[in-house]
Amino acid sequence: MATPPVVRIADLELFADCTKSELRQISSLMTYLQVPRDQVLMREGGRANEFVVIGSGTAQVSRQTNRGVVTVAEVGSGDFLGELGLLAGTGRTATVTATTDLAVLVSSAAEFRTILHIAPSVADKVVHASNVRAASLDIAA
Numbered sequence: 001m002a003t004p005p006v007v008r009i010a011d012l013e014l015f016a017d018c019t020k021s022e023l024r025q026i027s028s029l030m031t032y033l034q035v036p037r038d039q040v041l042m043r044e045g046g047r048a049n050e051f052v053v054i055g056s057g058t059a060q061v062s063r064q065t066n067r068g069v070v071t072v073a074e075v076g077s078g079d080f081l082g083e084l085g086l087l088a089g090t091g092r093t094a095t096v097t098a099t100t101d102l103a104v105l106v107s108s109a110a111e112f113r114t115i116l117h118i119a120p121s122v123a124d125k126v127v128h129a130s131n132v133r134a135a136s137l138d139i140a141a
Contacts, residue, residue, distance in 0.1 A: 007032060007055025007103050013078045014053060017121035025118050029111040035102040041081065046092045048085025051112040054078065057102035061094045063137070072137070074099070083130050086112050093137060 009015045009030065010023055018026065030053070035041060041052060044064055054077055061073040061081070072094060075081065084093050086109055107115060116123040 007053075007105055009053075009105065012053060012055065014080055014122060014125055015119070018119050022119045022122075026115050026122070029115055030105040030107045033104050033106055035098050035104055037098050037101050039098050041096040041098065041102075041104075042092045042094075044092050044095045048082060048090065048092055049109055050082055051086055051107045051109075051115075052081045052096075053105040054080070055103040055105060057098065057100040057104075059096050059098050059100075059102060061096050063094045069095075080126070080129070083112075083126050084133055087127070087130050088134075093133075 009027055010018075015023060015026060032055075035057075041059060042048075042050075044062075054075060056077050058074060058076040059081075060071055061075060062069050062071050064070075075096070081096055082092075085091055116126060
């Protein structure tokens with residue numbers, strides 16, 4: 001696995017409106033991980049335990065339908081995943097598989113809630129994205 005670049009949260013759109021103090025606090029609540037190509041990050045129906053922000057690389061989001069497994073999105077640098085299940089208290093709504101080596105930032109459910117509390121701009125973006133995604137998947141957010 002090639003070494004993905006280190007992720008700086010200040011460079012990611014999700015955190016663009018954060019103050020320096022908020023960025024410091026958020027940094028302490030996220031863990032940097034390298035994920036190899038073809039690894040499943042989360043599986044549809046699985047327990048929602050973490051929030052993931054992609055720093056570099058790409059991943060495929062797929063869902064099981066009556067037509068079989070369907071790709072619903074391709075995600076990459078700056079995109080985030082896992083918020084639907086965490087906000088709604090439900091299982092994972094999709095399977096996410098790395099299509100390249102990834103550099104990601106991960107927070108637990110408790111850390112995710114803390115991030116939303118300390119950074120209202122992040123909370124606004126995450127809730128908005130969650131509502132849009134839930135509507136596109138025809139599920140309750």
